[in-house]
Amino acid sequence: MKNSMKTLLGIFIALLAAKNVNAQELFIYTEPASNMPAKSVGIRLSNWLMEEKVNRDVNYHFLPEIMWGVNKNLMLHVEGFLSNRSKKISPEGVAGYAKYRFFSNDKVYQHFRMAAFARFSINNSVIHEEEIETNGHNSGYETGIIATQLLHKQAISATVSYEKAYGNAGGNEFPRYQDSRAINYTLSTGRLVLPKNYTSYKQTNLNIMAELLGQSLPEKGKSFMDVTASLQLIFNSQTRVDIGYKKELYSNMLRTAPDGFLLRVEHLLFNAIK
Amino acid sequence: MKNILLVLALMLSIPSFAQIKSAELTASGLTCSMCSKAIYKSLQKISVIRDIKVDIKKSSYLITFRDEAEVSLDVIKKAVEDAGFSVASLKVTANFDKVEVGQNAQVNLQGNYYRFINVSKQTLQGVKTFEVVDKNYLPVKEYRRYEKSVVAESGGKRIYNVTLSKI
Numbered sequence: 001m002k003n004s005m006k007t008l009l010g011i012f013i014a015l016l017a018a019k020n021v022n023a024q025e026l027f028i029y030t031e032p033a034s035n036m037p038a039k040s041v042g043i044r045l046s047n048w049l050m051e052e053k054v055n056r057d058v059n060y061h062f063l064p065e066i067m068w069g070v071n072k073n074l075m076l077h078v079e080g081f082l083s084n085r086s087k088k089i090s091p092e093g094v095a096g097y098a099k100y101r102f103f104s105n106d107k108v109y110q111h112f113r114m115a116a117f118a119r120f121s122i123n124n125s126v127i128h129e130e131e132i133e134t135n136g137h138n139s140g141y142e143t144g145i146i147a148t149q150l151l152h153k154q155a156i157s158a159t160v161s162y163e164k165a166y167g168n169a170g171g172n173e174f175p176r177y178q179d180s181r182a183i184n185y186t187l188s189t190g191r192l193v194l195p196k197n198y199t200s201y202k203q204t205n206l207n208i209m210a211e212l213l214g215q216s217l218p219e220k221g222k223s224f225m226d227v228t229a230s231l232q233l234i235f236n237s238q239t240r241v242d243i244g245y246k247k248e249l250y251s252n253m254l255r256t257a258p259d260g261f262l263l264r265v266e267h268l269l270f271n272a273i274k
Numbered sequence: 275m276k277n278i279l280l281v282l283a284l285m286l287s288i289p290s291f292a293q294i295k296s297a298e299l300t301a302s303g304l305t306c307s308m309c310s311k312a313i314y315k316s317l318q319k320i321s322v323i324r325d326i327k328v329d330i331k332k333s334s335y336l337i338t339f340r341d342e343a344e345v346s347l348d349v350i351k352k353a354v355e356d357a358g359f360s361v362a363s364l365k366v367t368a369n370f371d372k373v374e375v376g377q378n379a380q381v382n383l384q385g386n387y388y389r390f391i392n393v394s395k396q397t398l399q400g401v402k403t404f405e406v407v408d409k410n411y412l413p414v415k416e417y418r419r420y421e422k423s424v425v426a427e428s429g430g431k432r433i434y435n436v437t438l439s440k441i
Binding site for chain 2: 024025026034035036037038039040069071072104106107108109110111150152192197198199200201203205234237238240268270271
């Protein structure tokens with residue numbers, strides 16, 4: 001195992017073992033079971049800067065997203081996919097995402113929550129890898145369950161989902177020899193570093209997160225596991241800036257650009273809808 | 275029979291001289307300031323609220339109401355739940371002017387009925403604080419202690435079940 005991987009895995013384990021800290025569950029690579037507030041609107045701009053394995057080019061994907069808290073249990077996202085794959089930045093697709101919180105057990109500084117989610121995507125890019133990703137690469141759908149435990153000292157969240165890819169738009173057929181169905185599993189944890197004491201909504205928050213992201217293609221017996229480490233700044237308790245790095249831990253799948261950075265800005269408009 | 279008695283009790287309960295001043299809300303299910311702000315923003319939409327002082331660390335909100343306002347506690351609870359969280363406790367402070375209470379006594383305060391449970395017969399005078407013990411106003415385990423005494427409504431009228439705070 002390379003040193004960088006060891007470091008990332010080390011951070012993950014350290015975060016899991018962390019004591020006497022405030023937990024954070026505003027994860028970067030996954031969604032928690034909690035929803036955004038009802039009647040609020042969020043704007044999320046995600047920039048993926050991934051390094052291509054073969055020629056070391058930067059593979060850039062831009063995902064603008066609008067999020068809407070319909071009520072306390074349901075939120076909806078609409079998302080666009082753009083990338084530089086055709087040498088200039090061009091649109092590649094759209095997706096709709098829904099998350100429904102169906103279980104909550106709240107206590108002071110604690111909760112256990114569960115949610116179900118689904119995403120439907122249309123994408124017109126060329127299918128060039130075995131990894132299935134309906135969030136920006138494949139036409140298809142993903143549906144799954146999220147469970148999040150928040151304890152004052154620890155936030156931990158897990159997701160299990162089923163993902164099915166179809167042929168992409170624009171005549172980009174799904175390769176016959178590839179498995180079009182995948183099982184995804186994730187494990188995330190997060191921790192508040194700053195401020196040490198909450199006194200005002202204007203304080204800038206610093207969170208660190210570590211997440212494990214896995215996929216398996218059961219028919220072909222192939223799988224991968226990525227580890228991520230991220231920093232998150234929250235300004236005015238309303239604007240999030242996330243910087244994450246993702247690294248492949250192992251894989252026996254054909255993947256074009258698994259390693260790289262995610263830069264994201266997210267702004268929440270409270271009470272945007274009457 | 276129980277209901278008829280309750281309706282009678284409601285009809286007999288004289289509008290009392292008491293004015294709700296403020297409420298101390300503690301929310302549960304959160305630790306982050308973004309979550310706390312979501313509740314704060316949700317509470318701000320309630321027109322009868324004049325001012326909110328927040329203790330982010332304790333997830334508590336000191337709410338001051340406008341004078342003579344008709345305060346609905348259910349609206350406050352809904353605001354917390356819409357933000358994605360739960361009420362862990364709601365303590366209401368009111369200024370009483372010789373209000374008789376006792377076990378299961380019902381008092382009409384600014385258009386709403388409050389039913390006192392686990393309270394001995396006494397006259398409330400001056401600033402007093404009572405705590406709502408209805409379902410979803412306190413943690414499930416604590417609610418179980420009051421569950422049998424709670425009457426949520428009578429004759430279509432919402433009744434808040436409360437007990438006097440020890441503070």
